Amino acid sequence: MSSTQIIASESEVILHFDLKLEDGSAADSTRMNNKPAKMVMGDGSLTPNFEACLLGLQTGDKKSFTLPPEDAFGLPNPDNIYYLERSKFGPDSDLAEGAIMGFAQPDGSELPGIIRSVAGDSVTVDFNHPLAGQTVIFDVEIVNVINQD
Template sequence: MNEMRPKIIPGSGVTLHFSLTLPDGTEALSTYGEEPLTFNMGDGSMVAGLELALYGLRSGMEQTLMLTAEQAFGMRDEDKVHPVPREDFPPEMVLEPGQVVAFDTPAGDELAGIILTLEDARVVVDFNHPLAGQEVSFRVSILDVQPPATTQTTDGS
């Protein structure tokens, strides 16, 4: 009776466990053993390429897909590597290569960057997603699917 369960479509509410594994077997991220992820399809909680792999699945289904870098987090973009003046960091902040630092954007959002190198007057920061340029294995277990919320007009229709 799996066919009676709602399929994942745009706007569906989804609760799932997932893991991302690199080709060398390193698990980069996993919700297994933790709280599952709950979100609405299309709300930006999940990368579009990962979301695309979920369409058509129903609760109780599991799947593992190998996703190319383009399908997952995109290719590395050298235009996202920027020198940042050292004076933009608090003077007491200890900086080191590989460190993840949060930055506030002009729009008020938070953006993470990874410190690549330290120089006297500047810090070179990579704003690519840490998994950009990586092929990943995407394993998912669908726990629950809720149909998209319907909106009603003011006349009740």
């Protein structure tokens, strides 16, 4: 068995997290399916300030930290809001306000968008992250740390 590993700048980290909003409402959790998340520090998938909160933690540690919007999912960008013609959607599309839809990208990937409003032939779609602009509280439990020797 190896000794306890400490999270460093290029560690692979397996962790459970609970993500809450300031009002205490749950936004996401790995515990729902009891499947921890796996990430690599420094790969760009997390903001630098989120990673900074994890540095120095080790297997078994539990920590809670609050991140303002700019350090979590960013601030809403008005350039990510699009006005599309209703005719661009299929007849069976759920265009209800608040519905999340997938939009095909040229590279074949799918980008989620939130229907913000439907007015006549115009549909407003917001491609900002659903938690953009929100202060979030992360409760993390470090399950395992793998460091490259």
